Amino acid sequence: MKESAYAILSRILKLKFGKQLKDSGVEFHCIYKMINLETDKENYLLVLNDTEIRFVKNRDFIGHFIRFLSSNLEKLNKRYQYLINLEPDEFSDEISIEREYKEIDYYIYKQNELLNLFTDFKQKSE
Numbered sequence: 001m002k003e004s005a006y007a008i009l010s011r012i013l014k015l016k017f018g019k020q021l022k023d024s025g026v027e028f029h030c031i032y033k034m035i036n037l038e039t040d041k042e043n044y045l046l047v048l049n050d051t052e053i054r055f056v057k058n059r060d061f062i063g064h065f066i067r068f069l070s071s072n073l074e075k076l077n078k079r080y081q082y083l084i085n086l087e088p089d090e091f092s093d094e095i096s097i098e099r100e101y102k103e104i105d106y107y108i109y110k111q112n113e114l115l116n117l118f119t120d121f122k123q124k125s126e
Helices: 005-013 058-084 094-125
Strands: 028-036 042-048 052-055
Touching: 005 028, 005 042, 005 058, 042 058, 052 058, 058 094
Parallel strands: none
Antiparallel strands: 028 042, 042 052
């Protein structure tokens, strides 16, 4: 049975955050373990949503993931503001617009949970 990218990452980091990740709009597609054949040093590449995070140590991943979440939350907040201020017209699908802004609102909530959790992880590791 194939192990999920989250399960592998959780094992590498020794951190559990599946509850906060579930239905957050953040999707881990795949994770790679790379070895520099000259130096024999290991590093990892996580492909998530529309980006990649490269890291060697836990603190590297935590810092990159915090930046990813902050950037993603900024985009979600802009889209949310746009949708709630959108003036409906005869071509608007108000149900679709409402569904999208409710979905974004939930993603914002879940990603803020993740951001708070990883900020705590970062502070504990310093």
